[in-house]
Every structure is written in C-alpha cells, then in structure tokens.
Amino acid sequence: MLSILGAGCAYPATIIDNQFLSSLGLGLSAEEISWQFGIEERRSCLPLEYIKETRNQDRSKAVEVALETPTALAVRACRMALKRAGIMPEQLGLILGDRSTALYTVPAEAQLVAGTLRLKIPAYDTNSGGVGLPFFLNMLSKWRPAAVPEYVLCFSTNAPTLAVNYSGVQESCYFGDGAGAAVVSFTRQGKLRLAAAYWENDLKAEPPFSLPLTEHLKVGLEELAAVQRGRIGKIRMGLSSRNGGLKEGTKLVEASVSSQWRGGIGTGGAEAGVSPWNGLSNYGEILGSAAFCVLSECWEDLGLNEDLCVMVPGVGLGFGGVLFSRHE
Numbered sequence: 001m002l003s004i005l006g007a008g009c010a011y012p013a014t015i016i017d018n019q020f021l022s023s024l025g026l027g028l029s030a031e032e033i034s035w036q037f038g039i040e041e042r043r044s045c046l047p048l049e050y051i052k053e054t055r056n057q058d059r060s061k062a063v064e065v066a067l068e069t070p071t072a073l074a075v076r077a078c079r080m081a082l083k084r085a086g087i088m089p090e091q092l093g094l095i096l097g098d099r100s101t102a103l104y105t106v107p108a109e110a111q112l113v114a115g116t117l118r119l120k121i122p123a124y125d126t127n128s129g130g131v132g133l134p135f136f137l138n139m140l141s142k143w144r145p146a147a148v149p150e151y152v153l154c155f156s157t158n159a160p161t162l163a164v165n166y167s168g169v170q171e172s173c174y175f176g177d178g179a180g181a182a183v184v185s186f187t188r189q190g191k192l193r194l195a196a197a198y199w200e201n202d203l204k205a206e207p208p209f210s211l212p213l214t215e216h217l218k219v220g221l222e223e224l225a226a227v228q229r230g231r232i233g234k235i236r237m238g239l240s241s242r243n244g245g246l247k248e249g250t251k252l253v254e255a256s257v258s259s260q261w262r263g264g265i266g267t268g269g270a271e272a273g274v275s276p277w278n279g280l281s282n283y284g285e286i287l288g289s290a291a292f293c294v295l296s297e298c299w300e301d302l303g304l305n306e307d308l309c310v311m312v313p314g315v316g317l318g319f320g321g322v323l324f325s326r327h328e
Contacts, residue, residue: 002121002141003190004182004324005087005151008080010073011043011178011283016161018173020048024055024220026169033173037221042176042284044161045069048262051310053128055164055166059216062162063103070099071112073179074157077292081153082298085183092183093149095123098156100130100211100287100316101163107158121149129201129318132156132288133182133295133310137322138197145186155181156288165216174219175285180292191302192295192324198238199320210317228313235311243323250307250323255280255290291322 018030018040026033034040045066046056056062074097082089097110110123128135136154157179164171182217184190207227208220232254236246246252286293291310293303302308308324 002137002184002186002194003188004184004192004194004295005188006081006183007292007296007299008077008082008084009178009289010076010080010141010292010325011176012045012068012073012159014044014046014048014049014067015041016044016048016176017041021172024052024166024172026172028169028173037173039173039281039284041282042161043178045073045159045177046161051166051215053161056162056164057167059163059165059214061321066159066162069104070101070157070159070179071109071116073117073159073177074109074113074155074181074254077157077179077181077296078117078153078155080296081155081181081183085151087151089117089119092151092153093121093158094152095119095121096152096154097123097125097152098128098132098135098288099125100159100160102189103160110155113155128156128199128288128301130287130314130316131199131272131291131312131318131320134197134312134320134322135199135288135318137184137194138199138320139196140184141197150185150187152184153181153186154184155179156292158287158289160211160217160287161287163211163217166183168216169220170221171217174221174285175217176286177290178283178286178293180289180296182292191299192308194244195307195323195325196239197320198235198242200234200238201318203317205317207316211316221301224315231313231319232311235313235319239309239321239323246309246323247307250309253291253294253308253310255294255312287315
C-alpha cells in the first residue's frame with residue numbers, strides 16, 4: 001500500500017494582498033475582492049514594485065525581474081518533505097516532477113531538482129493537467145510495487161503570476177505562486193496511507209483557462225465554477241467506485257476551489273458529516289501545487305486515526321482526488 005511519509009511546501013516572499021490589488025485601480029476595494037474571490041492574499045515571484053509600475057504588461061520581462069524561480073521553490077518544498085519523511089536525499093530512487101508554468105522545456109524540472117540535490121537517479125516530468133498529487137498517486141498505484149524504488153519524491157511547482165496581466169481583475173486576484181512535494185513509499189508505512197486514487201484528463205473539454213507560452217494567461221471564473229461543480233461529482237463517483245464512498249467524519253480538502261463556491265460543490269447530501277477544508281484563501285490558485293501545499297500546511301495536525309479526502313477539480317484539462325485511510 002502506498003503511503004505518504006512527508007509533505008512539504010514553499011512560497012515566494014512577495015505577498016500580494018487585497019489592499020495592494022485595490023491600489024492598482026482594478027475597480028474593486030479590498031473588501032470586495034475578498035468577498036468576490038474568497039482569497040485574502042497570494043504569493044508571487046515578482047517584486048511588488050515591478051507589478052505596481054508595469055502591471056506586467058510585457059510578460060517577457062517577468063523572468064528577468066523574478067526574485068525566485070520555480071526550480072528554487074521546488075527544491076525548498078522537496079527538502080521539507082524529505083525532512084518530515086526522515087530520510088536523506090541519497091535514499092531516493094526516483095523523482096517525478098510537474099510544472100504547468102515552465103520557463104523552458106529542457107532540462108526537465110525533475111532533473112534540475114535532482115541536480116541541485118546532487119543526485120544521479122531517474123528523474124522526469126509528467127503532465128498532470130494541473131492536478132499534481134492525485135495524478136502521481138493514481139499513476140504510482142498502478143505500478144508493480146516491486147518495481148518501484150523504496151522512496152519516491154513527487155513535486156509540482158508553478159509560478160502563474162509571471163504570466164498575469166495585472167490590469168485584468170480575475171487573473172490578478174485569483175492566481176499565486178508556490179511549490180509542493182511529497183515523499184511516498186510502498187514499503188514503509190507513513191502518516192497517510194492511500195486507500196483510493198482517481199484522475200481523469202478531459203481532452204474534449206474547453207476549460208475557461210488558457211496559459212499560452214508567450215502571452216498572458218486568461219481565466220473565466222464563472223465558467224470555471226460550473227466546470228468544477230461537474231468535476232467534483234465525477235471525483236466523488238470515481239473515489240466511491242474504488243473505496244465505497246466517503247466515511248462519516250472524513251476530513252475534506254478542496255484544493256483549487258474558492259470558498260465562495262464551496263457551498264455549491266461541497267460534499268453535502270449523504271455525506272453531510274464530512275468537514276470541508278480549503279487552502280486557496282491564503283495562497284491563491286497555484287495549479288498542481290495546491291494539494292501538496294494544503295497537506296503540507298496541515299501536516300503536523302494530521303492524526304493517524306482520521307480519514308482524509310483530497311479533491312482537485314482543477315482549472316485546466318485534468319481533475320482528480322485521493323482518499324487516505326486511518327491506521328487500524
């Protein structure tokens with residue numbers, strides 16, 4: 001059975017709060033931004049002064065002025081996950097990376113992280129469709145345990161604010177930067193034991209989110225909310241088919257879901273006893289990093305005697321979820 005032994009997260013130092021966004025002349029007060037988006041602050045690799053002066057109108061300049069790279073964020077998150085797992089980098093046998101906001105295509109982000117950790121082991125990137133953790137666990141759960149190294153490091157690192165035009169209201173208020181990581185193992189029991197994993201990539205859909213290589217990203221949040229409502233139902237059905245549904249008292253993590261929409265897409269119904277929890281309000285939408293980061297934020301508070309469900313309806317083509325079972 002797969003277990004998560006340790007989780008980590010990392011964010012850039014720049015904090016973009018609602019008061020700052022209001023000062024950019026977006027037409028909304030800080031209170032209106034908080035109410036409308038359910039987000040209090042988000043992190044960015046960009047300097048505040050640069051955003052204030054240029055609104056990042058020329059996306060190509062963002063990389064030049066960025067105070068931190070996605071790779072640096074990934075390394076910090078991975079080191080935290082390794083420390084919590086109680087293992088050294090040289091004990092790793094495989095590194096799996098994910099990035100939706102790549103600054104380059106070669107080398108892979110996983111190879112850059114491996115190089116920084118001074119490791120010469122298999123390391124490659126995957127495309128989770130902006131889902132991150134559920135994608136990795138769903139994939140690994142289908143592998144033969146005997147063929148998997150004892151310790152695998154998975155991470156996702158994303159810096160969507162480098163592609164945000166800070167003259168646009170929705171994009172400015174919604175996105176943040178960050179990285180998350182987890183050490184997983186088939187052979188060693190950890191705090192979180194995988195009970196079920198589900199991931200789907202809806203290639204036929206046209207999600208209201210686009211991230212061109214050279215242009216600014218775009219998102220339509222009303223349309224996205226409708227898409228995510230449908231996806232939450234599919235995630236619940238997918239996990240239920242693998243594990244019989246959510247148990248009473250399961251702690252629910254809705255990664256990538258604004259608190260303003262939670263009432264419309266939460267657990268409800270037969271699982272009214274499930275308690276929702278969301279990490280978006282403190283860091284904004286950080287794509288595939290979200291589920292990793294929320295687990296990391298609550299890592300010290302997670303007990304061995306509770307069930308946990310992570311749902312990632314996503315903003316791109318991918319969506320998925322995972323169930324973790326309590327220790328008997």
